[in-house]
Amino acid sequence: MGPADSAPPVIRVRGLHTRFGAQVVHAGVDLDVRKGEVLGLVGGSGTGKSVLLKQIVGLLRPSAGSIEVLGKDALNLSDRDRLNLQSRWGLLFQDGALFSSLTVLENIKVPLQEHTTLPPDLIEDIARVKVGMVGLAPDAAAKYPSQLSGGMRKRAGLARALALDPEILFLDEPTAGLDPIGAAAFDELIGSLQKSLGLTVFMVTHDLDSLYAICDRIAVLIDKRLIVGTIDSLLQETHPWIKDYFHGPRGRAAVAAHGGAADSREG
Numbered sequence: 001m002g003p004a005d006s007a008p009p010v011i012r013v014r015g016l017h018t019r020f021g022a023q024v025v026h027a028g029v030d031l032d033v034r035k036g037e038v039l040g041l042v043g044g045s046g047t048g049k050s051v052l053l054k055q056i057v058g059l060l061r062p063s064a065g066s067i068e069v070l071g072k073d074a075l076n077l078s079d080r081d082r083l084n085l086q087s088r089w090g091l092l093f094q095d096g097a098l099f100s101s102l103t104v105l106e107n108i109k110v111p112l113q114e115h116t117t118l119p120p121d122l123i124e125d126i127a128r129v130k131v132g133m134v135g136l137a138p139d140a141a142a143k144y145p146s147q148l149s150g151g152m153r154k155r156a157g158l159a160r161a162l163a164l165d166p167e168i169l170f171l172d173e174p175t176a177g178l179d180p181i182g183a184a185a186f187d188e189l190i191g192s193l194q195k196s197l198g199l200t201v202f203m204v205t206h207d208l209d210s211l212y213a214i215c216d217r218i219a220v221l222i223d224k225r226l227i228v229g230t231i232d233s234l235l236q237e238t239h240p241w242i243k244d245y246f247h248g249p250r251g252r253a254a255v256a257a258h259g260g261a262a263d264s265r266e267g
């Protein structure tokens, strides 16, 4: 069931360094994201998770190192190749980042209008399919973002991220701001879309429930580098931050909710 270890990585980061003035954020980050896996990126506040995501999608440039996405050198792309690569991933930021002056349907149409030459009626049909795909009622299509709940806005943002049938889905704190039931429903939606569409998912999160529910592997940003493993392997790590994170009260609650066995490993 799990993604094959032998498949070439969809995202490959090597020797990444990031510096903002005197502040060093990353000092030798290495990462392989495998095709078809859900990788969760966690770490303390301000450790550089969002910066890493932005670097992978080309919104920020690292100080040194290499980033390959879908076999392309993401730091040295022509404008044409960049546009082409951007059409192969979907991006969902925390608040959905919808255009407030456009309806849900119009928001979903934007990437189709920007990246394809499909006729308007086909774009309309595709956008309506995406509305259904993320579990929004058909009448949500005509609403403006301000008329939606936080959960609906996230779903609309997800529909837009899926507009071009991407190979990779990037999510930054997808469940932030949702109540536990809404967050669990959103996790379930991402998990089922990932399976049915064969997506590779790269997700920055603070949500331990999300890690247990849908992540195949977890990358922990710690001491300016990444430690990558499965939940089971990370439960055995001795680094104090990782121990606190997975064995602390929230970690125990997540284990209890998802039927894991962290406590038995603590003794």
Ligand SMILES: Nc1ncnc2c1ncn2[C@@H]1O[C@H](COP(=O)(O)OP(=O)(O)OP(=O)(O)O)[C@@H](O)[C@H]1O
Pocket (backbone or CB within 6 Å): 020, 025, 043, 044, 045, 046, 047, 048, 049, 050, 051, 052
């Ligand atoms: N464009 C930028 N210019 C200068 N400093 C930046 C920039 N973007 C981020 N930083 C700094 O880099 C550090 C890492 O920021 P980042 O947003 O990646 O943290 P994070 O791990 O996502 O944190 P959180 O979990 O709190 O969202 C922070 O100290 C932040 O202030």
